[in-house]
Amino acid sequence: MSTASAGQAVPARHMWPLYAAGFTTAFGAHGIAANLGGHARGAVTSLLVLGGLLALYDGAEVVLKPVFGTLADRIGARPVLVGGLVAFAAASALYVVADSPGWLWAARLGQGAAASAFSPSASALVARLNPAAEHGRAFGGYGFYKSIGYTLGPLLGGVLVWAGGLQLLFAVLAVLGAAVAVWALLAVPAVPPLPRARQTMLDLARRLADPAFLAPTAALAAATAALSVGVGFLPVSGRAAGLGTVATGAAVSVLAACAAVVQPRAGRALDRGRLTTRTGITTGLLLTAAGMGCATLPGLAGILIGAALIGAGTGLITPLGFAALAASTPTERLGQTMGAAELGRELGDAGGPLLVATVASLTTLNHGYAVLGVILAVGPFLTAVRRRPAGG
DSSP states (O other), rough: OBBOOOSSSSOOHHHHHHHHHHHHHHHHHHHHHHHHHHOOOTTSSSHHHHHHHHHHHHHHHHHHHHHHHHHHHHHHHHHHHHHHHHHOOOOOOOHHHHHHHHHHHHHHHHHHHHHHHHHHHHHHHHHHHHHHHHHHHHHHHHHHHHHHHHHHHHHHHHHHHHHHHHHHHHHHHHHHHHHHHHHHHHSSSSSSOOOOOOOOOOHHHHHSSSSSHHHHHHHHHHHHHHHHHHHHHHHHHHHHHOHHHHHHHHHHHHHHHHHHHHHHHHHHHHHTTOOOOHHHHHHHHHHHHHHHHTTSSSSSHHHHHHHHHHOOOOOOOOHHHHHHHHHHSSGGHHHHHHHHHHHHHHHHHHHHHHHHHHHHHHHHHHHHHHHHHHHHHHHHHHOOOOOOOTHH
């Protein structure tokens, strides 16, 4: 077992398990969610039950991510990362062994709780294993592989369910979680917890209320909200415009591909000084707002251009937001900060579609896009992100 040195970037081989962990949580979340409605035999008896199963995973993450983030600071991020991956594998295997509706609920809850452990721990390790000057590149790479997981989840998940049912998908996730856990145990260097000054609840509240935390977290939540709305509602707009499944699927693929391509490039531009967090996040919010505006235009062109702009905007925001958080957080509190930031993203993931759906139910879907677009466009006027020295 190796130990990471402060201030020095670790070799790339030590980062790959962290990228794999990001892929695992994204693939597991979207791969199963996209296939529950049509393939969970006897488990999904109504839309209300389906909504409950979908919310179970995210609900566990909302409650537990800050808890596990704080635990990672206390005992070290590596044990929490490996333990979370092992628990993810065990929860996935649970449904493989016991194929029944009740165990599906238990497995989904277990997966969400496990992802709450290894997701913020992976983010904290990305920051700890790289010097502040390379955080953009590191978080860009992490976001890239997470985007690949979101993109491939519904597609590969559908193929696996077609070939062997929902149990085969859970079996693959069990093997994936176990393999990444072993890989992380062997390849990720130990990062011992740092001494921490005593922190009261008032201290924590003040730190989380600091604009240096709130601004990038709000931007990350907004980006996640837009991404979730794009993935969920652009196909609806396509069908309403008379487009086929191939065209609507292409729109979602364009969105995910743009987000995946932009993230590492944005991170490298930040590290080389060609981009600042404030400029990049502001540009990302405006691009995403423009994408929402284009989604209101009729026909395939509006949907595809909207998807590309939403993907590019969220791809800019994600690595820059995490880099800003890492730069403004004391190193010994990185896990806690990343867990709280992930909570913000989960709220955006749920709140964006809920907002658009509520407005659409009262007016039209285009009005829902417009309302979210206005909120995103106002964001830059409320966001003052500045990059601070690491540990500042």
